[in-house]
Amino acid sequence: xxGQIRFGLRLSETEHARLWARVQNHFAWNEREWQPLWLNxxxxxxxxxxxxxLIRQDWQGGLDVRESGLALSxxxxxxxxxxxxxxxxxxxxxxxxxxxxNEKFDVADDSGRPLxxxxxxxxRPLGLLSNAIHINGLTxxxxxxxxxxxxxxxxxxxxxxKLDNLVGGGVSSGERIEEAMLREGAEEAGLxxxxxQGLDCRSCRLSMRRVSRGLHRERxxxxxxxxxxxxxxxxxxxxxAEFMLMDxxxxxxxxxxGRLMNxxxxxTLDLFxxxxxxxxxxxxxxxxxxxxxxxxLINF
Numbered sequence: 001x002x003g004q005i006r007f008g009l010r011l012s013e014t015e016h017a018r019l020w021a022r023v024q025n026h027f028a029w030n031e032r033e034w035q036p037l038w039l040n041x042x043x044x045x046x047x048x049x050x051x052x053x054l055i056r057q058d059w060q061g062g063l064d065v066r067e068s069g070l071a072l073s074x075x076x077x078x079x080x081x082x083x084x085x086x087x088x089x090x091x092x093x094x095x096x097x098x099x100x101x102n103e104k105f106d107v108a109d110d111s112g113r114p115l116x117x118x119x120x121x122x123x124r125p126l127g128l129l130s131n132a133i134h135i136n137g138l139t140x141x142x143x144x145x146x147x148x149x150x151x152x153x154x155x156x157x158x159x160x161x162k163l164d165n166l167v168g169g170g171v172s173s174g175e176r177i178e179e180a181m182l183r184e185g186a187e188e189a190g191l192x193x194x195x196x197q198g199l200d201c202r203s204c205r206l207s208m209r210r211v212s213r214g215l216h217r218e219r220x221x222x223x224x225x226x227x228x229x230x231x232x233x234x235x236x237x238x239x240x241a242e243f244m245l246m247d248x249x250x251x252x253x254x255x256x257x258g259r260l261m262n263x264x265x266x267x268t269l270d271l272f273x274x275x276x277x278x279x280x281x282x283x284x285x286x287x288x289x290x291x292x293x294x295x296x297l298i299n300f
Contacts, residue, residue, distance in 0.1 A: 005138065005224055007145055007275045011252055018256035019269065020284040026262050029210045036069030037126055040080055042109055043069070046127030046215050054096065054125075058087050081107075081116035088122035097121060099157065099213065104173040105130045117173035124214035130170060133181045134267035135196075135223045137166025137189070137233065139245070146245040147268075148233055149254075150188070152261075153241045161241070163254055165264040166225070166233060167191070170218075177201065177221050188240055189233035191225075199223045203270045205291065207263045222267045248277060 011019075035052060037045030047055065052070055056063065061083045062073030074080040091097035104117040107128055123130050137148035148166040152159060169184040171177060181199070185191040203222040208215065227233070233243045246254065252272075255265050269288060272278050278285040 005145070005226070005271065005275045007248060007277050009248070009277065010279060011248070011272070011277050015249070015252045015256070016279060016282050016284055019252060020282070020287075022256050022258060022265070023269070023284060023287065026265065027207070027209050029208065029215070033210075034127065034215060038066075038069055038071035039084075039107075039115075040073055040077065041071075042115070044107060044109075044115075044128060046217070047125070048214060051125045051214060054091065055087070058090060059083070060086065077116045081118060084118055084122060084126070088119055088125075091125075092121070097125060097213070103170075105170060106173045114173075120170060121213075124211055124216055127215040127217055129217045129219060131177070131180075131219045131221065132168065132170050132263065133177060133184055133221045133223065134165045134263065135167035135181065135185060135189075135199075135225055136267060136271045137225055137227060139227045139229055139231075141229065141245070144247060146247055147251050148189075148227065149244050149246050149251065149260075150233070150235070150240040151242050151244065153239050156239060159261060163260045163264070164240070165261075165267055166243070168261070168264055168267070171221075181221070181223055185225075187237040188235060189243070190236050191227075191231075191233065195227065195231065196223075196225060199225060202274065205266055205270060207266050209262065216262075218263065220263055220267055220270075222270050224271060248272075 033048055034046040036043050037047050047070065055070060059072055064071040074083050088097060092100045099121045101120050103120050105120045105123060106114040107116055107118055108114050139146050150164045150166060152162050152164055154160045167184050167188045171180040182193055182196055185196045201221050202224050205220045207218045207220055254260050255268065273285055273288045
């Protein structure tokens, strides 16, 4: 199924208020704490004072401190990638940068054209924009919609045991959005290509918030899939401990209580808005509506 999902009900005022409070807490950030990072003349990142100092100390290349931000330069994009990778590896060896994954994401310009690939752990310190896919999974039981929700493995380094969308994961370097969606669907939920092929990306949102390693800036490509009642998701890569079914109210409570991953919260609220669960006049719905097209938010 690849049509528009409508829920036929609306969340209560209390549910709206609790979700709005959670969103304001998770996605608020002080713009004055961050300074633009320019790479070879492209305004691509946002860095805090901590990381500005480390960059000025460890960068091996051209460096210009401006009122408009910190500007790094190299002979070309390949040299820029090598210098940034080496700097980040040095931080990792010193214990300054944790969470090294040996996986690269693409750094792209405003038009989405990839410029170079870089270790994903370096994206948050540099405030670079990454891409991820999220799949809202639903099924119909006894005439009512239910959401398939995953619980992350207790052995995950980040947010163990937290609740998550049916599928969610980063887009690797050189990978198309559709390829990432199919790969993550197979790895995280055991969904075969016939269930996912032909799905349209329903929405694109910018998730931006302060985190321990810097600034999380990620473009979320959001898909919806309706699974037949006899299809049960089954994790294949050890990253999901279990899947469970929740109705709209149970899921709203889990989000309001902070039990859902932050980006999963945003992807789920996106569907809540599109499916009519939210009052369009409420500040939560208005915030979601004005931030729906993340392309308008990239040029910070």
